[in-house]
Amino acid sequence: TLAPRPATAPPVARPVVADEESTDAGQPPPEMPSGTDPLTTSTTELEVPAVLDGWLAAFAGGNAVAAIAADDRDGGAVRLALRATPASGAALARGPLDVRLQLHRQPAYPVITLSVGTPLSLRGAGAHRVTAALDLAADVDRRALGMLGKRFAIAIDLVAEGVCLRRALIVAPLEENVAYVVRAAQDHLRTLTAEGDGTTGPSFARARAQLAEPGHDVLGGDHPEAGEFRDDKLGQLATANQVRRALAIARRFTRPSREDYLVTVRGYPLARWHERRRAVVARAAACGLWMGSDLAQVAVSEGVARSRKDLVTRLEPAFAAMLGDAVVNDLDSDAAEDNRKALAEEARSLGLDRDDAARTVASASEPVASGMIEQEVPAIDPRGRPVDELIGMLDDRRHRFAAALELCERGDPRGIRPVLHTVRRLGRTEAVRVLGAMVKFGDAAAPALTAGLGSSKAFLRHGCALALGMLRTEAGTEAVIDLLLSEPTEIWRELARAVGQVGPAALMPLAAR
Known part of the structure; x- marks a missing residue:
């Protein structure tokens, strides 16, 4: 329930705060850790009034963690007052905010939560966030959820030590999530009611207390599926x-x-x-x-x-x-x-x-047994042949290895994609030699080699990583580091050597991950 409105509201000045994790409102959002969800929430600054209205003044003078109001004061946005600790208040007072809507199916009651914090904190990299718990049985909470289901916009009033530090409007594409979460919460509540023993019914207070217990995984970072979605x-x-x-x-x-x-x-x-x-x-x-x-x-x-x-x-x-x-x-x-x-x-x-x-079959260039022994075809010297002819030779399994090496020696960008495509049809030893020679194409080969990191063959991923390590492009280095951190096979040691080839330039991207 909301605190009663006091008769008058004292003026409150907004202090200047700073924090090493916060950024000015006009700055771009912080870079998200690799593999985490992108920031889809927009933040717009609102003016902090010199005199707080009764509802916010009552909240600022109390000790509740959060309060919600469903009115049209802010253009149809739900109003949410949040109480932060001094440390978190400094981090939340500036820079972009993010919001997480969740449903916690507790044994005592379904609790819907709104967590507001820095983008990094909502991805498990920090503690600067505040969580508001909503009760399906509370009229104001139901009205607020109804408004959010039409337009997910929240006017945030951030309070710390009785002072309003910030007002901001956050908008997120979560309207469909609201309808889903409310239906799921209602289903869980019906199940609890039907399965109750008649002595202790569903209790929002007990469920909220369970969420507040130390060590409770509110954000779901320990969920078995947390690392599977990218x-x-x-x-x-x-x-x-x-x-x-x-x-x-x-x-x-x-x-x-x-x-x-x-x-x-x-x-x-x-x-x-x-x-x-x-x-x-x-x-x-x-x-x-x-x-x-x-x-x-x-x-x-x-x-x-x-x-x-x-x-x-x-x-x-x-x-x-x-x-x-x-x-x-x-x-x-x-x-x-x-x-x-x-x-x-x-x-x-x-x-x-x-x-x-x-059914797709091999091209006609592949020899087919026809009741006779095929004569050995003499090797063709690829040197001096035009690039287009060399690319055509890649379709002939008898000459593709020599043609691929010659194209690498030439360094003509036209040969990059055909050579990489041919590598997948070579044996392990030949493929590794050609991939090593692809560095002679220069930086133009980096995108194709980066794509090769996704091959299902470990030795091809290894060869592409080594080549990218020698090229030392920024994007290629980051791609090799991403592969190193997710590689499931034993070639991760070789990938680490590829990162080592880059030298000091790889340290910052590696540390960031």
Whole structure:
């Protein structure tokens, strides 16, 4: 409940505060730690009045952690007063703010919380935040949630030691989250009521006390799914392997229980999740990559295809076209064959008639046994041949290794993508030699080598990392560091050596992660 309005409100001056973690309002938001969710909340400064109104003055003179009001004082925004400690008040008084809407299904009661803090603190890198607990049974809390479901805008009054430090309007794309969280809270409350033993009913006070216990994981940083979701990977869709990685994330979190984690625990914007997932599905369809049954249904519901049959019919020619695109296709032979088999199995399950001849096969340049022993073809000296001819030689398995090395020696940028595409068809020893020679293309090779870090073959990731370490570009160095921190196989030691090749320039990006 809200504190009563006092008859008069004393004037309160806003002190000047500073903190090493805060930034001025006009400065760009801080860089988020690698792998964390992006900042989608906007912050607009509001004027702190010389005299506080009765509601805020009563809150400032009390000891409650938070108070909420559902009125139209701030253009339809919900009003939220928050009490911060002196240390947190200094950090929250300037710079961008972020907000997290969560549902805590406590054994005693469902508690909806609004946590407001610095962007870093809401990602587990700091403690400068304040959490307000909302009760479904409280009329003012229900009205506030109703307003937030229409427009998620909150006018924040930040108070510390009885002084109003800041007024700010924060807006976030969380309207759909509000509806989801309220429905889930109501379902949990009905379950608790139905399963009660008749002695102790649901209690908001008990549940709120449980949340306040020391060590309680309010932000869900210890949740088993916390490290599995990567917003940044959902947006990297340039190559086939990047799309496959994004599909794996989208498939995982399309499951109802994991989507529930995204909304109720992580506080990830539901509208953004649906937008990201649709983009991944559409890109997979364009590349001809099978996405799994759950995402296939999403593809149909989102209008990517008219039906499951229509989807499979579209995927097969799209996959064949993608295999011929040296820029997009970074699949190894095993991954390509797995996709063919998945498409064939889905086609059979749908009763589609497939022409076996439509199956993508090796090009005609590959020798085929025909009842006779093929004569050994003499080696061709690639030196002195035009670049276009050398690129054409990459399609011949007998000459592609020599042609790839010669293209690297020439350093002509036209050869970068074709050479990297060819590397995936070479053996381990030959591939490592060619990747090492690709540094002769200079910085122009960095984007292609960075894409190669996503290969499913460990030795290709290793070779690309070593080449990027020798090139020492800023973006390439950061990509190698990201791979080092997430590499699941034993090649992480070799990746560490690649980072070491960069030298002191790699220390700051590595420390930041």
